[in-house]
Amino acid sequence: MTGELMVKAEGVHKSYGAAHILRGIDLEVRSGEVFCLVGPSGSGKSTFLRCINHLERIDGGRLSVDGQLVGYRQKGDKLYELKDSEVAAQRRDIGMVFQRFNLFPHMTALANVMEAPIQVKGESKAVARERAERLLDRVGLSDRMGNYPSQLSGGQQQRVAIARALAMEPKLMLFDEPTSALDPELVGDVLDVMRDLAESGMTMIVVTHEMGFAREVGDSLVFMDGGVVVESGHPRDVLTNPQHDRTKAFLSKVL
Numbered sequence: 001m002t003g004e005l006m007v008k009a010e011g012v013h014k015s016y017g018a019a020h021i022l023r024g025i026d027l028e029v030r031s032g033e034v035f036c037l038v039g040p041s042g043s044g045k046s047t048f049l050r051c052i053n054h055l056e057r058i059d060g061g062r063l064s065v066d067g068q069l070v071g072y073r074q075k076g077d078k079l080y081e082l083k084d085s086e087v088a089a090q091r092r093d094i095g096m097v098f099q100r101f102n103l104f105p106h107m108t109a110l111a112n113v114m115e116a117p118i119q120v121k122g123e124s125k126a127v128a129r130e131r132a133e134r135l136l137d138r139v140g141l142s143d144r145m146g147n148y149p150s151q152l153s154g155g156q157q158q159r160v161a162i163a164r165a166l167a168m169e170p171k172l173m174l175f176d177e178p179t180s181a182l183d184p185e186l187v188g189d190v191l192d193v194m195r196d197l198a199e200s201g202m203t204m205i206v207v208t209h210e211m212g213f214a215r216e217v218g219d220s221l222v223f224m225d226g227g228v229v230v231e232s233g234h235p236r237d238v239l240t241n242p243q244h245d246r247t248k249a250f251l252s253k254v255l
């Protein structure tokens with residue numbers, strides 16, 4: 001079920017001023033994999049996703065997506081920073097879903113999903129619309145296309161946000177605690193959409209506290225703390241038989 005390397009992090013470091021947040025992250029995500037990232041608040045999970053998606057520049061180590069260094073080009077043994085246009089081109093292939101859905105409030109669900117392909121890829125409205133309708137149907141919102149975000153529940157808004165990310169036909173999807181802001185009864189529908197996406201073969205990195213999802217859908221699970229990977233393995237193994245005290249302490253709080 002898993003193939004080529006999609007993400008490879010080798011000794012990735014990131015600081016904000018004097019705060020050393022990522023302290024040497026090593027991990028590999030393979031194509032088609034559902035890769036769950038868990039850890040306490042402040043451990044650097046969001047920062048790491050932001051590095052993968054070129055929203056932050058790393059200070060040390062190497063990070064590549066689908067064989068391309070993030071933000072740099074290598075010539076011989078020298079690294080050259082990519083131009084903004086090249087960074088934008090790399091970012092286009094990566095979809096991101098945030099805890100707070102960040103939909104455009106003045107646009108309908110349909111328009112939200114149509115927007116990026118038209119603006120970023122120069123796609124025709126007709127093509128963008130057809131895909132947007134198909135994607136909204138896929139996330140169970142075929143009857144909500146004309147609604148504005150304020151007319152939708154949090155769970156519906158998050159499903160629109162997933163459809164919006166998929167509209168760019170990404171090769172990698174990043175989810176940063178996609179269900180943490182939702183009322184409990186709305187979480188299931190969003191997880192169902194993510195499960196469906198996983199079954200379709202999408203490569204997904206999912207930061208989550210939903211350990212049931214991690215266990216059932218995840219192919220691997222990494223526990224991060226203090227900006228390093230403490231422990232990793234198959235979700236069932238890590239969740240039922242954690243090896244490190246820090247992992248045990250964390251899991252005892254969330255399970």
Ligand SMILES: Nc1ncnc2c1ncn2[C@@H]1O[C@H](COP(=O)(O)OP(=O)(O)O)[C@@H](O)[C@H]1O
Nearest residue numbers: 016019021039040041042043044045046047048
């Ligand atoms: N833009 C920023 N500037 C300064 N500090 C930041 C910034 N973003 C995150 N941090 C700090 O980095 C640490 C890790 O944050 P984050 O990656 O959001 O952790 P997590 O997602 O695991 O909760 C936190 O201490 C946070 O305050």
Ligand SMILES: [Mg+2]
Nearest residue numbers: 045046047176
């Ligand atoms: Mg976070």
